[in-house]
Amino acid sequence: MFFHFIFVFFRVVSFISFLCSFCYQPSLFYFLHIVGEQQVFWVDAIQADNGSQTRIMYSNAKPIGNGSFGMVFHAFLGDQKEVAIKKVLQDKRYKNRELQILKELRHSNIVALIYYFYSVSTSKPTEMYLNLVQEFVPQTLSRLIKHYWRQRQIIPLAYVKLYSFQLLRGLAYVHGRNICHRDIKPQNLLVDPAFGILKMCDFGSAKVLVPGEPNVSYICSRYYRAPELIFGATEYTVKIDMWSAGCVIGELLSGRPLFPGESGVDQLVEIIKVLGTPSNDEIRAMNSQYSEFKFPNIRGHDWEKINIED
Structure with missing residues (x-):
């Protein structure tokens, strides 16, 4: 006792x-x-x-x-x-x-x-x-893409359209409030394949953008970073999310990242291979102070001839 x-x-x-x-x-x-x-x-x-x-x-x-x-x-x-x-x-x-x-x-x-x-x-x-x-949403878009890739399949086009529409609709809502997510990638997009639902998550990098107010340029995951971020721009807009969204949609279609660079410069080279070398005016528009690297003059792909295997 x-x-x-x-x-x-x-x-x-x-x-x-x-x-x-x-x-x-x-x-x-x-x-x-x-x-x-x-x-x-x-x-x-x-x-x-x-x-x-x-x-x-x-x-x-x-x-x-x-x-x-x-x-x-x-x-x-x-x-x-x-x-x-x-x-x-x-x-x-x-x-x-x-x-x-x-x-x-x-x-x-x-x-x-x-x-x-x-x-x-x-x-x-x-x-x-x-x-x-x-x-709780049971799946990430990243896992879904990898699942199809392991099966040597691509996601059915109907699902690509469905998920793309929902991603862009969610971004339109967020951007309408001057909020930039700043880390759009398949890992931050949750999906419920049983119902065809997509939801954006992880707003840990998100910020309300104020015109004229500088922001950090080292933001977004590498494969999905907009060119202006790679060029070190600090005054950017919600358009950087749209670039990331485009990369995600491309990955939905092909099953693999569009621009898998191993570093910032390598990332930029991968982009240039597809879109061509940006002009001096385009570089200045992204970051007027950028002068670190010179790039070879590469012509972009003919959009009328581009296909998923390019």
Whole structure:
């Protein structure tokens, strides 16, 4: 009996210490309960559409992706609704740009933000994480393209048209709000092949573009970077997303990246092989300060003769 009391006492003390580690964040509530082999979490979250605070429960959180941004988990809410939870380190000095943008977006071709909440690292109590609870979409366009490629097939043209239309419709909505995604690529496009649905995700690089305000040029994943970014332009427009979208559509048609460069310069060479060498005026229009490399004079392909095998 005595040892049982000691065991219970230390469990209670441990639990109280666990809760106290969150006291510096008054609105933060985070509770873990283990049912069998299943971990069940209760958290105080903010509802994205109206900003109201609510307590939610989620379970069976399993990692499905990671990167420099953080991690993504697949989980189930209390009503068994499937969700994806993106967990990123939050700098307390700044607002999270992705969160601010996602709260403003409501569109059928953009993955919906449902809730968001904060949690503290168990190993480093001073580190706080932002958790974005989003609708779950089972597949990425990248995996779908690779699936067909492994089968030595191409995606049916009807699906290419369907996914291309939804991508461009989502971009039109985003660009109408002066928001540039800045990382359009197959990995950031979620699809549900069973219903033919495409949704844009990962707005971690997105930004509201202000005319005359400089931006970083090292943005977008290499295969999908617009030429002006490779030339180091800092005053660009949402057109860089349109270039990326064109690269994605080309990849849908061919099953492989259009411009698979190994470096910035190599990327530019791959583009020039297709479109030809840009004129001095075109280079100055992209970046008036660019003077690093001289390119051979290459004529672009005749568009009337281009086919998917070129």
